[in-house]
Amino acid sequence: MTGPSPLTRLRELAAGTEPFALIARDGSHVEILTGDIVDVDLLADIPLTDAAGVDREVLALVPFRQVRERGFACHDDGAPLRCLVVEEHLTVGREEVLAALPSAPVSLADAGFDISDEDYADIVRRVIADEIGRGEGANFVIRRDFTARVAEDERTAALTWFRALLEHERGAYWTFAVITPGLVAVGASPEAHVSAQGGVVTMNPISGTFRHPAGGATAATLTSFLESTKETEELFMVVDEELKMMSAVCSDGGRITGPHLKEMSRLTHTEYVLRGRSTLDPRDILRETMFAPTVTGSPMQNACTVIRRHERAPRGYYSGVAALFTPVSTPSAAGPSHDLDAPILIRTAYLVDGMLRVPVGATLVRHSDPDGEVGETHGKAAGILGAIGAIPRDTAASAPPVDPDAPTPERPALGDDPEIAALLTSRNARLAPFWMNPQDPDGSGPFAGRTAVVVDAEDRFTTMLAHQLRHLGLSVSIAPWSEITDAQADQAELIIAGPGPGDPRDETNDRIRRMREVVARRRESGGPLLAVCLSHQILADGLGLDLAPLERPHQGLQKTVDVFGELASIGFYNTFTARIPAGGAGAVDAEIASDAAGDVYALRGPGFASVQGHLESILSRDGLRTLERLVGHALA
Helix, strand or coil: CCCCCHHHHHHHHHHCCCCEEEEECCCCEEEEEEEEEEEECCHHHCCCECCCCCECCEEEEECHHHHHHHCCCCCCCCCCEEEEEEEEEEEEEHHHHHHHCCCCCCCEEEEEECCCHHHHHHHHHHHHHHHHHHCCCCEEEEEEEEEEEECCCHHHHHHHHHHHHHHHCCCCCEEEEEEECCEEEEEEECCEEEEEECCEEEECCEEEEEECCCCCCCHHHHHHHHCCHHHHHHHHHHHHHHHHHHHHHCCCCCEEEEEEEEECCCEEEEEEEEEEECCCCHHHHHHHCCCCHHHCEECHHHHHHHHHHHCCCCCCCCCCEEEEEEECCCCCCCCCCEEEEEEECCCEEEEECCEEEEEEEEEECCCCCHHHHHHHHHHHHHHHHHHCCCCCCCCCCCCCCCCCCCCCCCCCCHHHCHHHHHHHHHHHHHCCHHHHCCCCCCCCCCCCCCEEEEEECCCCHHHHHHHHHHHCCCEEEEEECCCCCHHHHHHCCCEEECCCCCCCCCCCCHHHHHHHHHHHHHHHHCCCEEEECHHHHHHHHHHCCEEEEEEEEEEEEEEEEECCCCEEEEEEEEEEEEECCCCCCCCCCCEEEECCCCEEEEEEECCEEEECCECCCCCCCCHHHHHHHHHHHHHC
16 A cells, blocks of 8 residues: 655645655655654664664754864854654655745745844954954854744745745755754755765865845956965965865865855855765764854864854754764675765754844955955845745846846856956966875885874864875874873974964963973984974974964965075965064074065974965965975974
8 A cells, every 4th residue: 555645745744743855856756755853863873773773864953063073162052953753755756846836936024134233243354353363263154033023834834935936946055944943944055064975075165255146157357266365375275174084084085176265146166076985984074063164264173262252142943963874785894874965054044933034144354355245144044045935036126127028048168268267267376286186195205114194283284294194105194282291292203393372472372381381392302303384483482483463364375485496386374473573593503494575484404394374275386395395304
């Protein structure tokens, strides 16, 4: 005996009280998921198997507060890690869904942002001055919420909005509605944060937002956006941040392809795709990649601290993920039991107790204009509000009249325009070939048989650095600054003192004080040492050089510098610099690479070397070559 048809089932759900989810992942079908709701505390608790050990499909809404699992700060609102344990998974045609769902507009009352434009602009100024300006990180995402009261029944409102998104939004990775007791989420996420299928992990960093003018985007209107230094550097920085995550979960580190355009109905973004291989449980992959730098900032751990300082309320599910865990069709003993598909929870409307909330954020970098960032939040809010029909949609009134009986042609993809394609491709000329090519270290590099410990000072650039060191043949482990003991540091053949946020002069900071101890102890012992960024500054200070803030932070800046007789294109993420004293550096027991102003890029002396830039960054075209030279000197 068969059950009702998928369309009949959808109508039952729309009229009933059962929890369910609708997901559109292609242009022709909608998936219907029903089952029981289970709220859990930790990612490891997501119930991927039943009591008998049988694999189950689960859709999980992961709130931002799960960053606590990584020891990161947040406003903890207690939002549950909500799991829909799937008992029924049906598929119905898109056109059938459009015909079945309600379409009458849902009215809003008391609509507006929870933070005024003026107050948000002030927050932007403070973050640039007090956070980026003090070396706390390269970029930070600070959100504000568009809110309104909704009198309509929550289920009807959610299905109305889902129908509108399905009809009017294009280019979304997932279009979805999740309807559960006390929590409704409807959205069109443009971005797959992380997926894992057949052992292949994919991440999709998207950054830069171009709001389409009336009548739609054209190659001419898009060109100035693609030529923007701010937008280009913003994308490079988030790619670097996601490569840190990829290097932590993938044995081959991750390879970059792109850039591409992500064209949606009202917005266009730029994106790269990162791929690597992993044998980790998908819940562990999700934990190590919480959350996307496009909606948090970098370095990730400090970004969470900055978010807590400057956002006035908890994030709820904004910047979390919707994670679908699907049992693999042919499981193997060596591989994970489930595939993972997890888009970011952005471009999403939440409805709780009759209150609509649409969170939106802007990525703040050293070039940010406060008024421009205010405008970006308006654009992002308008994108989702227009798509769900809560505000008027762009009717392209400036376009010429067309035959009303003629079929509507699909607009040509702007990424196919030769000039646009050339602009996108030109970006890769700045990037390190190492991360564009296939990678799989085999331990046969020039330092094969040697070992190294990388001390992490709360910047996971150390995962990328460790990956490059393995390509050079080293056996590498990573130790957090708070856990490495003096005995471990003494026994290491090579110590890599890593980068981290903050003012290197701040000896009241436990992390910086410990990094000073690690660097000083290693120097006193004479053991091989390589110091990077923050640790380079600490080493320079110990050698008698000055430390000073830069007039303009070098966050995400690419420079070509002379590193001991060899020009190298290197990416920099520093707010402070080591500087040759006004009286000269005659007493410094090291060879110094510096610019005409006396800013020090690198040091080397007996058993040690250091570098201000990030040789592991995608911006370091000559990073691997320079790293080999400096490691070779330290180990000589």
